Amino acid sequence: MRNVVVTDPPRADPGDAETLGGFGTATVHEALGRVGYLGPTFRPAWAGARIGGTAVTALCWPGDNLMIHVAVEQCRPGDVLVVATNSPSTDGLFGELFATALAQRGVRGVVLGSGVRDVAELREMGFPAWSTAVSAQGSVKATAGAVNVPVVLGGQQICPGDVVVADDDGVMVVPRGDVPRALTASQARLDKEAASREAFQRGELGLDRYGLRAELPGFGIEYVPHAQWVAEQ
Ligand SMILES: O=C([O-])CC(=O)C(=O)O
Numbered sequence: 001m002r003n004v005v006v007t008d009p010p011r012a013d014p015g016d017a018e019t020l021g022g023f024g025t026a027t028v029h030e031a032l033g034r035v036g037y038l039g040p041t042f043r044p045a046w047a048g049a050r051i052g053g054t055a056v057t058a059l060c061w062p063g064d065n066l067m068i069h070v071a072v073e074q075c076r077p078g079d080v081l082v083v084a085t086n087s088p089s090t091d092g093l094f095g096e097l098f099a100t101a102l103a104q105r106g107v108r109g110v111v112l113g114s115g116v117r118d119v120a121e122l123r124e125m126g127f128p129a130w131s132t133a134v135s136a137q138g139s140v141k142a143t144a145g146a147v148n149v150p151v152v153l154g155g156q157q158i159c160p161g162d163v164v165v166a167d168d169d170g171v172m173v174v175p176r177g178d179v180p181r182a183l184t185a186s187q188a189r190l191d192k193e194a195a196s197r198e199a200f201q202r203g204e205l206g207l208d209r210y211g212l213r214a215e216l217p218g219f220g221i222e223y224v225p226h227a228q229w230v231a232e233q
């Protein structure tokens with residue numbers, strides 16, 4: 001691994017990132033073709049946060065948050081700090097002091113493939129954080145790593161400047177080049193869902209709305225009256 005700090009990478013537009021954040025992870029993930037989701041192990045430290053921002057990445061050694069300190073300086077308004085470790089770790093690399101420093105720089109949140117701590121304080125200050133663990137386990141600042149290199153979290157590659165969308169459903173990444181398509185496809189999906197919501201409120205069934213009823217025979221699904229079902233047992 002090269003110990004490098006890449007400065008000022010090109011970023012997606014922070015306004016576009018905010019718009020995607022507003023759409024939410026499920027919508028954007030579906031709209032792009034069910035890609036980019038980091039999986040269900042990435043959970044929010046507190047419920048209710050919803051963000052979209054541009055990635056600044058930090059690659060740390062397990063139990064060592066030196067490179068988070070280095071990464072903070074590279075963050076600017078509209079960013080989301082994304083922290084990976086180069087082998088699995090649940091240690092609480094990040095807490096309210098880091099959050100204070102990032103909030104001061106206009107950073108919208110943090111995503112860690114390891115642990116956070118100070119959860120009560122993070123909730124109280126309203127700083128959004130997603131991680132694969134909550135752990136009081138402390139860290140050292142002893143080993144060099146990298147900032148703003150591509151990292152992999154939850155099987156997804158996240159490059160600096162990509163858009164990270166996160167909410168109560170988890171975290172997803174939108175590659176920078178896919179942002180225009182994500183915006184258009186997500187809005188189209190929301191419009192479609194709004195029409196479906198209205199139909200379901202009127203009592204229409206998904207079976208009819210989505211043309212599924214006509215397909216049921218093809219699945220070999222039979223409708224059997226209860227009395228017949230009982231008699232056949
Ligand atoms: O300082 C640390 O190692 C992590 C932490 O608890 C904080 O940021 O408040």
Ligand SMILES: [Mg+2]
Pocket residue numbers: 095096097117118
């Ligand atoms: Mg702390």
